[in-house]
Amino acid sequence: MDFAISEKMQAVTGMMAEFVEKELIPLEPEFLMKDFKAMLPDLSEKRRMVKQMELWAPNHPKELGGMGLDLMEHALVSEVLGRSPLGHYIFGCQAPDAGNIEILHKYGTEKQKKQYLKPLVAGDIRSCFSMTEVELPGSNPVMMDTTAVKGGDAYIINGQKWYSSSADGAAFAIVMAVTNPEAAPHLRASMIIVPTDTPGFNLVRNISVMGHKGSDYFSHAEILYQSCQVPQENLLGPEGFGFVIAQERLGPGRIHHCMRWIGICNRVFDLMCARASERIISPDRKTLSTRQIIQSWIAECAADIQAARLMTLHAAWKIENLGVKEAREDIALIKFFVANVMQTVIDRALQVHGGLGMTDDTIISFLYRHERAARIYDGPDEVHKMAVARRILRGYAGRKVK
Numbered sequence: 269m270d271f272a273i274s275e276k277m278q279a280v281t282g283m284m285a286e287f288v289e290k291e292l293i294p295l296e297p298e299f300l301m302k303d304f305k306a307m308l309p310d311l312s313e314k315r316r317m318v319k320q321m322e323l324w325a326p327n328h329p330k331e332l333g334g335m336g337l338d339l340m341e342h343a344l345v346s347e348v349l350g351r352s353p354l355g356h357y358i359f360g361c362q363a364p365d366a367g368n369i370e371i372l373h374k375y376g377t378e379k380q381k382k383q384y385l386k387p388l389v390a391g392d393i394r395s396c397f398s399m400t401e402v403e404l405p406g407s408n409p410v411m412m413d414t415t416a417v418k419g420g421d422a423y424i425i426n427g428q429k430w431y432s433s434s435a436d437g438a439a440f441a442i443v444m445a446v447t448n449p450e451a452a453p454h455l456r457a458s459m460i461i462v463p464t465d466t467p468g469f470n471l472v473r474n475i476s477v478m479g480h481k482g483s484d485y486f487s488h489a490e491i492l493y494q495s496c497q498v499p500q501e502n503l504l505g506p507e508g509f510g511f512v513i514a515q516e517r518l519g520p521g522r523i524h525h526c527m528r529w530i531g532i533c534n535r536v537f538d539l540m541c542a543r544a545s546e547r548i549i550s551p552d553r554k555t556l557s558t559r560q561i562i563q564s565w566i567a568e569c570a571a572d573i574q575a576a577r578l579m580t581l582h583a584a585w586k587i588e589n590l591g592v593k594e595a596r597e598d599i600a601l602i603k604f605f606v607a608n609v610m611q612t613v614i615d616r617a618l619q620v621h622g623g624l625g626m627t628d629d630t631i632i633s634f635l636y637r638h639e640r641a642a643r644i645y646d647g648p649d650e651v652h653k654m655a656v657a658r659r660i661l662r663g664y665a666g667r668k669v670k
């Protein structure tokens with residue numbers, strides 16, 4: 269594995285880092301206080317600037333209007349953009365659209381690409397991914413109640429989903445629904461494109477998450493599909509391939525998330541070190557940074573962040589060079605390891621800030637609330653740990669170790 273960063277990527281990430289610092293971080297106090305929807309005019313202007321700088325949609329193919337960066341390159345980008353909660357959105361590479369773009373690009377028909385993919389990459393519309401159900405465990409999504417039954421030339425969809433992130437204001441959802449109930453469990457569900465203005469697509473509410481309902485892109489919706497009818501041509505990929513496609517969507521997606529989390533770690537680590545260096549905690553004007561317990565946290569956080577970063581880059585390298593299948597164990601390892609590193613680093617940064625850390629005068633308390641979910645979405649920690657352990661233990665079955 270080559271650790272050198274190309275001149276091109278140094279230039280790209282340098283420009284992005286400067287933009288995040290100068291244009292996005294100053295918007296954060298407003299972002300913390302205002303409804304996201306109310307910020308859209310300002311955010312659109314920032315997106316326009318990014319497009320003008322030719323830094324739009326870094327991870328998407330050139331022929332679609334993106335920069336065409338590969339996974340390793342986009343990992344570096346994701347780290348830089350992760351420093352601000354607005355980064356990925358402003359540069360047109362935010363989840364869940366990024367994953368939806370990947371699968372539409374790979375599996376979409378020409379008509380689907382024209383109607384949904386092109387405007388999605390351009391940032392003219394948004395989308396959501398509607399898989400998790402209210403009544404059934406998202407950790408085991410083969411247990412799924414939502415059905416899509418054929419009637420005439422349509423699919424008629426019925427079911428109750430929640431955590432369809434960013435559904436508020438989205439133009440369409442990619443919905444997972446059972447189309448082949450008699451097939452093997454992993455071949456029962458399909459992905460179907462559902463425009464959100466279809467009768468029977470009912471956005472029940474934006475769920476209040478950690479005290480915040482959010483709006484527009486920054487929200488998580490509960491959706492009731494009630495006899496929601498779409499043409500059969502809205503099927504994405506082959507019928508029964510929902511889980512196969514979902515798996516493909518998750519591999520590179522986890523690299524994007526993990527590197528975004530490293531960006532968050534870097535940001536709060538900087539805040540922690542700066543605060544420790546300036547906060548005077550005794551009459552003889554000693555700062556917090558003189559205390560060994562704080563120094564120990566700083567050293568541990570630095571080591572954890574570096575370990576998490578290298579593990580993630582290694583997993584990205586493996587995906588690119590050996591394929592998603594070969595990298596499965598590495599992808600599961602980074603998913604829980606990096607999420608937990610991030611949680612610890614944010615927690616320590618908050619602790620070092622004391623009462624200030626609890627306020628919204630810094631970004632830390634928002635990140636503390638918002639990023640707790642990292643240990644749950646895309647598979648909870650426990651599921652990944654068990655999968656990795658089972659795989660490791662298989663190698664020891666009947667093996668004598670001295």
Ligand SMILES: Cc1cc2nc3c(=O)[nH]c(=O)nc-3n(C[C@H](O)[C@H](O)[C@H](O)COP(=O)(O)OP(=O)(O)OC[C@H]3O[C@@H](n4cnc5c(N)ncnc54)[C@H](O)[C@@H]3O)c2cc1C
Nearest residue numbers: 397398399400405406407431432433641644645646648650
């Ligand atoms: C902020 C956020 C955004 C999300 N965005 C989306 C989205 O855009 N689209 C979408 O479809 N979904 C989304 N989700 C849903 C997410 O994928 C699910 O929450 C996740 O898969 C877990 O499913 P669950 O909530 O039903 O928990 P459950 O499956 O009920 O699991 C609950 C807990 O049980 C434990 N557990 C589960 N299984 C096992 C096991 N086998 N062994 C041991 N312990 C176990 C874990 O600790 C787990 O956290 C989002 C969730 C969050 C929090």
